[in-house]
Amino acid sequence: MHLHWGWLIVIYLFLGGLGAGAYLTSYAAGKGWLGNSPALKRAGYFMAAPIVAFGTALLVFDLGQGLKKPWLLIGLLRNITSSVMTWGVYILALFICVGLVVAFFTLKKKAIPKGLEGLGAILALATCAYTGLLVAVVEAIPFWNSFAMPILFVISAISTGLSITILVANIIDRGLATDEYKTTKLHFYLVSLEIVLVAFIFSLANAGNKGAVAAESAGKAISGDLALWFWVFLVGLGLVIPLLISAYGIRKLGSSAHSGHVQAAAGSSSSVAVHEEHGFAKVLLLSDAFVVLGGFVLRYVVIFAALPIWNGTLS
DSSP: OOOSOOHHHHHHHHHHHHHHHHHHHHHHHHTTTTOSOHHHHHHHHHHHHHHHHHHHHHHHHHHSHHHHOGGGGGGGGGOTTTOHHHHHHHHHHHHHHHHHHHHHHHHTTOOOOHHHHHHHHHHHHHHHHHHHHHHHTOTTSTTTOOTHHHHHHHHHHHHHHHHHHHHHHHHHHTSOOSOHHHHHHHHHHHHHHHHHHHHHHHHHHHTTTTOHHHHHHHHHHHTSTTHHIIIIIIIIIIIIHHHHHHHHHHHHHHHHHHHHHHHHHHTOOOHHHHHHHHHHHHHHHHHHHHHHHHHHHHHHHHHHHOOOSOOSSOO
């Protein structure tokens, strides 16, 4: 059986979710849901549209005819009632346009119109969902054809978008000027959901509930030639380690905030405690890098493990 999609699609799916997730992170930060972090409010808006635009360009490359006969892509716009690809063209185009305008307002330090900012958030969420729906609707590949796949891609997009925005925000501010407790807590919930969804999708397929071809696809990831990528880079580095760090971080940062109030009330400070907090902040950043890596490997495994029902031959 041969593979239908390759590396360009993997990168496109990753960048589409990453950029959309980054936008949602800045939107949430702007609403005050992630604490008071000026850098976090800006970083995602700066990255979102360029990242998604680059990913979309790769999609055009993958289509083949997009370079040789670009006018054929216009045909996609006519099939809006039945083609998921057509939905994606509209969603991506609108999101990139809105994202660029929002980035311009952010760059000029001007107030972003609330309607425009909200529209961008809706389109960002739609972009996250579309990257998963694009594979889930392919009935010829039973491993992909699951209602849980778009949900997994949405959660992963938000998780990786949050991580990349925190990493860039840290560079902008030269230090984590954000509410680490809130972002760490959100990380814990997102990674927990990812683990549940990955376990559900792969175990269900591996058990043969979606047919022999889906079981073979899951087997490639769990015990086949993709096992190293699945267990070490996705499950280990991309999910389990960030989950453990987040769980520890919630406890540590929660207790640190409490002790900080006590010290402030007593009029004392501890340089040792401050040093420890800076050290743990670096651990959180490393965890964010692992989350981004895991998001990429997730899409790599999902795409390259997939096997079609029919391989295009008669034997």
